[in-house]
Amino acid sequence: MPWDIETRAVASHAPTRVELTFSRTAILCEETGVNSLKIGISGVRGVVGETFTPELAVSFAQAFGTYLDSGRILVCRDTRASGAMVQAAVFSGLLAAGCEVVDLGVCPTPSLQLAVRRLQAEGGISITAGHNPEPWNALKFVRSDGLYLNAAQADELLDIFHQAEFAKARWGExxxxxxxQDAIAHHLEILSRAFDVEAIRARRLTVAVDCCNSSCSLLSPRWLDALGCDVLAVNDDPAAPFPHAPEPGRQTMAQLRAVALAGRADVGFAHDADGERLGIVTETGEMLSEEATLALAAEIELGREVGLVVTNISTSAVVERVAARHGASVVRTPVGQAFVSEAMLEFGGVVGGEGSGGVVVPRVQWTHDSAAAVGLILEYMARTGEPISKLAAALPRFEMLKHNIPVEPDRIHSLLQRMHDELEREQLDYDQTDGIKVSWPDGWAHVRVSNTESMIRIIAEAETAARARELLDWARDRVVK
Amino acid sequence: MMRAIPTLKISISGVRGVVGESLTPTLLVRFAQAFGTYTGAGTIIIGRDTRTSGEMVRQAVVAGLLSSGCRVVDLDICPVPTVQLLVRERRARGGIAITASHNPAEWNALKFVNSAGLFLADAQARQLLDIYHQGEYRKVAGAQMRAVELSAGALDLHVKVILDALGALPRATRDGRQLRVAVDSCNGAGSIVAPRLLAALGVKVVPINVTPDGLFPRGAEPVEENLGALCAVVREHGCDVGFAQDMDADRLAIVSERGEAIGEEYTLALAARYVLGREPGAVVANLATTSALDAVARSFGCPLYRSKIGEANVAEEMLRRQAVIGGEGNGGVMYPRINFARDSLVGMALVLHLLAGTGRTISELMAELPRSYILKEKMACPSDRIRAALRMVRDVYAPWPMDLRDGVRVTTPAGWFLVRGSNTEPMIRIVAEADTGERARRMIEDVRARVRACLDARDDEIRNRDESKKVRS
Structure with a gap:
């Protein structure tokens, strides 16, 4: 086993179509401009004005209303200009299917997920393409326990959609x-109960935050205010367009970094469009990789309580290193939030998430919640009095490389099969949780099929850039040979 | 066996269907996209009546319009004529009224308004249908999508334009007291605005059925058999007049101070009397409207022109004739100086001004009109047989003068009758008018029996053919 750490893999429940929402494939689609619609377990996602039409949104809403047997459904959206159109289509489809529709307006997806349970709804639809650029929009489907539909449930929804025989309410029904209804006040209440608010208030931290002019503008500054922080908010106008890609990462945090430095902030946080992913800037102005967010959260939570960490197969090995320091183990799932949530519930994880910057804090809820991640980090800073840079510096450093190979649709699975066969012949160990992942003592390479495009995706990670390059080339050679 | 009559009707009058069956959100979204494609990006005014399905339909329409790049101004619950008024006021590209007017509660529909505030004319409606069927709609990118503007002031504006044009009422009943007016809005789109207008005109209002919940308290058409409650209220409260609206508040019927429904045909006749007394000019009415209107026009020396049935046709003829007033015998009054639309609110204001100005009662005003009796019938008839029935009527009544612009209108010494296929339902409609009720009834019965026989004969013919096939095989 790599890193001398026990690593368990959760068996994949379904074949390759279960690639979930938070893969980067959607962005890649947009770059190449082909096949810009993704109908799958993550719901339905596409470019508005091209593939993501109001008819499609109406039909999916009808299918979801049919799937949930016409109960109470909550709906929220992010601030994309297409949100009003998609929302109207969703309302119409749900009403036609006989649902009781509750509009939460603009709010983060995690706020909706908490509200689903509080209002005893049958489910929810979040209208957001998360980290995808502004031209995109999507429907994400939430079930009655506030989690995303799992693979089997999503398949059932898709079958109803394809069958296209929807429940139809008559005029009297x-x-x-x-x-x-408002969902944000309740979310703040849950957050306040989950963390040591008094301790954080006592430190009077200065916090910079970039809300990407999206739904976190309505939650994050209020949450920081409740924590007694001096808030330096940028891009917190939900009426304005996205100032940059709504994806926290080094490439989008320059403005946040400048504000954090100028305001001598103790930490800076960057949100995505719907409040799931979090990016971090330290007080020294270092923009951390989005892969670091989960690692930091794991370091903090494992320091309080040793237990399982759950993440997907494509997330940095930093997580294993951190877990090892605390004598904890890591469960790896296929890529996607639904898998992480279900594995956490199944194995009782203490913290979970994905390398995209999404963190699950079970004290708050069993799904990505960037406001919960903020609470976790600030609570740690308040309790220890340590600067965030020190915590970050203690993380092991890796180099990660990503590469995509366009392949004709009819060849894509046979290429992957050939790689399987080859690895069998070479008698190399590999992990089939989601695609093929091969590990060495000093790194790993992951090859999987994109569901949105005719493309194979390769990720490699190692301690040095040269080694990561070598592993990436090794994997690529096996794919394109 | 006769096949089931479809619940969806897509025609030049718009798209109409039964909620929970044929009128699906997908269909509605597509029609809204087709309309947005037809008008191009620009402001579109939408409004709806109070039907329970109104919210579902509205959201589908909003989604379709936004998707095609339109800016949506949503008036929410309001009369159809308010949508038409606002299209002109806001210089919008068009409007969509969400209402199935007189159809029962399970129906709903989209009616399309052009940039002049008029319902789409034939050619325009056909173009819209072509776009709909072609299925390639204008789509704008997410970043170019507009938001929905909720317009709260539309009803107040509607009241204001009426008051500005006609003024408050002179205090002039015979005994100098305030007029007392009962109004029945059928819990429809007039529920909110009708009492508001009447109060603004300075009358005492006795409202019934003004809860805008879409639960029909009576038959939706403002015809005599549906107005029992209003008649009782008029008698009980000693009202000078009772007004009844339909669901979308375009049509108006009147109850006299004696608590008798005078018949929706006479609304236009009374309104025309007031208007022609102040500004003589051409009058336009459809082919099915009472001949009492001819008498009113004649008494002011004004010409009356007839048009095909349907608001769009009447409007077109009014434009051509530069009419000062026009409308239809179903209670639709169009007074272009205020709102070029069938507008029950305008109708109420005109009739109240007539009452206050003349100091006469509804019964006295009615007594001054030539008394005639108009009867209306409808018969279920599959759409594909309507033509044969009409041909039969044309042949049988060939000796009498006829007008064939819309169905068959026959003038006999006893009166006139009109037989035509409905634009909105698989029905044949028959209207007859004579100087006695008995004569009108006899005309209707005669026509109905012949149409029935014609349809039965065709049934027999088909049955015989089927049976002879069986025998042969």
Whole structure:
């Protein structure tokens, strides 16, 4: 086993179509401009004005209403300009299917997920393409426990969608109104109960935050305010367009870094469009990789309580290193939040998430919640009095490289099969949780099929850039040979 | 066996269907996209009546319009004529009224308004249908999508334009007291605005059925058999007049101070009397409207022109004739100086001004009109047989003068009758008018029996053919 750490893999419940929302494939689609619609377990995602049409949104809403047997459904959206259109289509489809529709307006997806349980709804639809650029939009489907549909449930929803025989409410049954409710106050209440608010207030931390002009503008500054922080908010106008790609990472945090440095902030946080992913800037102005967010959260939580960490197969090995320091183990799942959530519930994880910057803090809920991650980090800083840079410096450093190979649709699976066969012949160990992952003592390479495009994706990670390059080339040679 | 009559009707009058069956959100979204493609990016005014399915339909329409790049101004619950008024006021590219007017509660529909605030004319509607069927709609990128503007002031504006044009009422009943007016809005789109307008005109209002919940308290058409409650209220409260609206508040019927429904045909006749007394000019009405209107026009020396049935046709003829007033015998009054649309609110204001100005009662005003009796019938008839039935009527009544612009209108010494296929349902409609009720009834019965026989004969013919096939095989 690499890193001398026990690593367990959760068996994949379904074949390759279960690639989930938080893969980067959607962005890649946009770059190449082909096949810009993704209908799969993550819901339905596409470019508005091209593939993501109001008919599609209506039909999916009808299918979801049919799937949930016409119960109460909550709907929220992020601030994309297409949100009003998609929301109207979703309302219409749900009403036609006989649902009681509750409109949460613009709010983060995690706020909706908490509200689903509080309001005893049958489910929810979050209208957001998360980290995808502004031209995109998507429907993400939440079930009655506030988690995303799992693979089997998503398959069932897709079958209903494809069958296209939807529940139809007659005039005497159809709801004549969409009720408006707020989800953010309750989210703040849950957050306040989950963390040591008094301790954080006592430190009077200065915190810079970039809300990407999206739904976190309505949550994050209020949460920081409740924590007694001096808040330096940028891009917190939900009426304005996205100032940069709504994906926290080194390439989007320059402005946050400048604000954090100028305001002598103790830490800077960057949100994505719907409040799932978090990026971090230290007080010294270092923009951490989005892969570091989960590692930091794991370091903090494992320091309080040793237990399982759950993450996907493509996330940095830093997580194993951190877990090893605390004598904890890591469960790896296929890529996707639903898998992480379900594995956490199944194995009782203490913290989980994905390399994209999404963190699951079970004290708050069993799904990515960037406001919960903020609470976790600030609580740690308050309790220890240590600067964030010190915590970050203690993380092992790796180099990660990513590469995509366009392949004709009819060849894509046979290429992967050939790689399987070859690895069998070479008698190399590999992990089939999601695609093929091969590990060496000093690094790993992961090869899998993109569901959104005719493309194979390769990720390699090692301690040095040269070695990562070598592993990436090794994997690529086996694919394109 | 006769096949089931479809619940979806896509025609030049718009798209209409039964909620929970044929009128799906997908269909509605597509029609809204087709309309947005037809108008191009620009402001579109939308409004709806109070039907329970109204919210579902509205959201589908909003989604389709936004997707095609339109800016949506949403008036929420309002009369159809308010949508038409606002299209002109806001210089919008068009409008969509969400209402199935007089159809029962399970129906809903989209009616399309052009940039002049008029319902799409034939050619325009055909173009829209072509776009719909072609299925290639204008799509704008997410970043170019507009938001929905909720317009709260539309009803107030509607009241204001009426008051500005006609003024408050002179205090002039015979005994100098305030007029007392009962109004029945059928829990429809007029529920909010009708009492507001009447109060603004300075009358005492006795409202019934003004809860805008879409639960029909009575038959939606403002015809005599549906107005029992209003008649009782008029008698009970000693009202000078009772007004009844339909669901979308374009049509108006009147109840006299005696608590008798005078018939929706006479709304236009009374309104025309007031308007022509102040500004003589051409009058336009459809082919099915009472001949009492001819008498009113004649008494002011004004010409009356007839048009095909349907608001769009009447409007077109009014434009051509530069009419000062026009409308339809179903209670639709169009007074272009205020709102070029069938507008029950305008109708109420005109009739109240007539009452206050003349100091006469509804019964007295009615007594001054030539008394005639108009009867209306409808018969279920598959759309593909309507033509044969009409041909039969044309042949049988060939000796009498006829107008064939819309169905068959026959003038006999006893009166006139009109037989035509409905634009909105698989029905044949028959209207007859004579100087006695008995004569009108006899005309209707005669026509109905012949149409029935014609349809039965065709049934027999088909049955015989089927049976002879069986025998042969």
């Amino acid at each position: 159809i709801r004549g109104k969409v009720e408006r």
